[in-house]
Amino acid sequence: MNDTWITVYAPASIGNFGPGFDVLGAAIQGLGDRVEVRSANNNQVKIVDITGEGAETLPREAERNTASRAALLVLETLKSRGMSVGGLEMKIDKGIPAGSGLGSSAASAVAGGYAANVVCGSPLSLRDILLPITQAESEASGGFFADNTASSLYGGAVICKSSRPLDIIPLGGFPGLVVIAVTPKIRLRTEEMRAVLHRQVSLQDSIANMARSTTVVAALLMKNPSLLAGAFEDRLAEPVRAPFIPGFFDLRRAALETGALGCAISGAGPTVFALTDCQDRAQRIGEAMQAAFENVHLSSRLLITGIDEQGAREIFR
Amino acid sequence: MNDTWITVYAPASIGNFGPGFDVLGAAIQGLGDRVEVRSANNNQVKIVDITGEGAETLPREAERNTASRAALLVLETLKSRGMSVGGLEMKIDKGIPAGSGLGSSAASAVAGGYAANVVCGSPLSLRDILLPITQAESEASGGFFADNTASSLYGGAVICKSSRPLDIIPLGGFPGLVVIAVTPKIRLRTEEMRAVLHRQVSLQDSIANMARSTTVVAALLMKNPSLLAGAFEDRLAEPVRAPFIPGFFDLRRAALETGALGCAISGAGPTVFALTDCQDRAQRIGEAMQAAFENVHLSSRLLITGIDEQGAREIFR
Numbered sequence: 053m054n055d056t057w058i059t060v061y062a063p064a065s066i067g068n069f070g071p072g073f074d075v076l077g078a079a080i081q082g083l084g085d086r087v088e089v090r091s092a093n094n095n096q097v098k099i100v101d102i103t104g105e106g107a108e109t110l111p112r113e114a115e116r117n118t119a120s121r122a123a124l125l126v127l128e129t130l131k132s133r134g135m136s137v138g139g140l141e142m143k144i145d146k147g148i149p150a151g152s153g154l155g156s157s158a159a160s161a162v163a164g165g166y167a168a169n170v171v172c173g174s175p176l177s178l179r180d181i182l183l184p185i186t187q188a189e190s191e192a193s194g195g196f197f198a199d200n201t202a203s204s205l206y207g208g209a210v211i212c213k214s215s216r217p218l219d220i221i222p223l224g225g226f227p228g229l230v231v232i233a234v235t236p237k238i239r240l241r242t243e244e245m246r247a248v249l250h251r252q253v254s255l256q257d258s259i260a261n262m263a264r265s266t267t268v269v270a271a272l273l274m275k276n277p278s279l280l281a282g283a284f285e286d287r288l289a290e291p292v293r294a295p296f297i298p299g300f301f302d303l304r305r306a307a308l309e310t311g312a313l314g315c316a317i318s319g320a321g322p323t324v325f326a327l328t329d330c331q332d333r334a335q336r337i338g339e340a341m342q343a344a345f346e347n348v349h350l351s352s353r354l355l356i357t358g359i360d361e362q363g364a365r366e367i368f369r
Numbered sequence: 370m371n372d373t374w375i376t377v378y379a380p381a382s383i384g385n386f387g388p389g390f391d392v393l394g395a396a397i398q399g400l401g402d403r404v405e406v407r408s409a410n411n412n413q414v415k416i417v418d419i420t421g422e423g424a425e426t427l428p429r430e431a432e433r434n435t436a437s438r439a440a441l442l443v444l445e446t447l448k449s450r451g452m453s454v455g456g457l458e459m460k461i462d463k464g465i466p467a468g469s470g471l472g473s474s475a476a477s478a479v480a481g482g483y484a485a486n487v488v489c490g491s492p493l494s495l496r497d498i499l500l501p502i503t504q505a506e507s508e509a510s511g512g513f514f515a516d517n518t519a520s521s522l523y524g525g526a527v528i529c530k531s532s533r534p535l536d537i538i539p540l541g542g543f544p545g546l547v548v549i550a551v552t553p554k555i556r557l558r559t560e561e562m563r564a565v566l567h568r569q570v571s572l573q574d575s576i577a578n579m580a581r582s583t584t585v586v587a588a589l590l591m592k593n594p595s596l597l598a599g600a601f602e603d604r605l606a607e608p609v610r611a612p613f614i615p616g617f618f619d620l621r622r623a624a625l626e627t628g629a630l631g632c633a634i635s636g637a638g639p640t641v642f643a644l645t646d647c648q649d650r651a652q653r654i655g656e657a658m659q660a661a662f663e664n665v666h667l668s669s670r671l672l673i674t675g676i677d678e679q680g681a682r683e684i685f686r
Contacts, residue, residue: 075580213584213600221587221596251572258575258605263392265579266586267530270538273590279538283530288575 207363284314601631
């Protein structure tokens with residue numbers, strides 16, 4: 053155990069990553085959560101401070117906060133393997149607004165769980181801590197899905213091959229791919245966005261999404277952005293979720309007309325994102341997307357960034 | 370035009386390739402159709418001979434035979450681009466039994482269409498001839514799908530990104546991957562096997578197939594056969610098609626217990642195939658699969674082979 057503070061950063065992430073509903077995810081640069089921990093001489097995890105985006109709304113009980121809950125579950129994993137572990141003190145600095153569709157609860161869980169492992173000397177692998185982290189995140193989001201947690205933990209894009217047993221495939225990053233994320237000032241609850249999904253889909257839509265999600269994986273692994281064109285429309289979740297994001301279809305049209313390779317809802321929304329391999333075009337695409345939100349009287353935040361290839365990491369200041 | 374005979378070979382192929390219903394396909398070695406053509410001084414395509422598997426059952430009218438129909442449509446494509454083309458004489462040598470689920474009609478269409486282009490001096494690209502070839506194949510199979518035609522034409526595995534407009538992504542081969550194909554002595558009609566499909570599927574099954582088909586693409590591109598484990602079960606077509614293949618589930622269990630990475634129906638069946646990266650194990654897996662068919666009183670043919678990386682090609686004897 054280590055009684056000086058260590059700091060862990062976990063990036064924001066895009067769940068579904070276009071057509072890959074519950075299957076694909078990708079971490080992004082420039083936005084993330086920070087968790088500081090140090091060991092304590094008891095068996096408790098105690099939150100001593102929460103700062104940043106929406107800090108005042110987040111639970112401070114260790115069992116109910118996603119970051120500390122993930123840390124607790126990682127410590128339990130260590131105990132179950134016969135290690136003697138103590139307690140933790142934790143400070144959380146939220147960089148990602150909750151309910152934005154950018155994997156806010158996932159990043160907190162990843163940072164908390166990763167930090168707990170680091171402070172114990174990193175005896176567990178990423179694969180080992182993904183399960184307790186995803187478990188903690190599922191308690192916040194109401195569903196056991198690893199597209200956000202795995203991409204935030206591993207960095208790059210991921211395939212969630214299976215939920216039970218949890219099995220993911222890291223696909224690495226995509227240098228040169230520009231991610232344009234626009235977050236309107238509305239908030240959607242992941243649980244509600246799950247409730248609107250249809251339990252049955254047409255075989256044709258299922259095939260279309262499979263064709264597109266396999267195409268996205270090929271584009272990522274072949275580092276060929278041009279393959280992404282036409283592959284980002286989702287027929288499983290988007291038709292029922294888009295109505296909760298005013299102006300979405302006009303926004304997408306504007307993004308594509310301005311030269312984006314694709315445009316989709318990030319996770320459960322309301323953030324929408326577009327992709328391009330042309331850095332010079334990114335600002336214009338972002339402004340076109342923001343203008344579409346302004347047309348329906350929504351202000352928004354614009355982030356022009358790229359895929360985060362590192363995932364969760366200890367940072368030193 | 371060229372009035373000496375030229376010979377084109379097009380490989381058999383596995384449609385769906387496990388979980389990729391209508392989306393993934395892969396060409397295989399060791400089985401294929403041969404088409405010979407030479408130019409003729411008229412505007413007709415004339416079949417002068419058909420030999421090989423089921424030759425006596427195949428139509429000899431140029432408009433109704435898949436190979437000559439593809440050649441006709443390729444010639445029409447050339448005419449529409451302003452080229453002056455004449456007629457063709459064609460001999461067809463069937464290596465792939467019809468109705469086996471190994472892309473028999475696709476290989477004929479590919480060989481016929483490819484040969485027509487070659488005899489005219491190969492003015493068209495593979496991309497150009499894929500559409501007329503797939504059109505010809507669709508008239509035989511009753512559905513416009515390119516998983517067999519594109520893999521037979523390009524070789525290796527393919528993603529069918531979109532049917533209309535037709536857009537495919539060649540993924541290349543997979544050296545070291547062993548394909549074990551077992552064809553029982555029953556025949557299934559592709560059209561009937563399409564009719565049994567459910568028009569609606571559950572969201573959960575759709576997600577599962579998407580997770581698995583993206584995994585298969587990652588395994589192919591990362592050349593990592595171990596990723597294939599657990600990724601080959603199909604929830605879209607297999608549940609309704611397997612009952613037409615006596616003993617299928619016992620056969621799959623036997624293949625997996627003998628060490629196969631995965632086992633699935635090839636295309637619309639009745640051929641079933643298994644994969645392994647261990648050449649030494651392939652014979653035992655094949656025998657276990659054949660024994661499962663024997664248990665339900667079906668004799669079968671065993672082919673132990675690999676992915677064909679070349680696709681359609683002119684052969685010189």
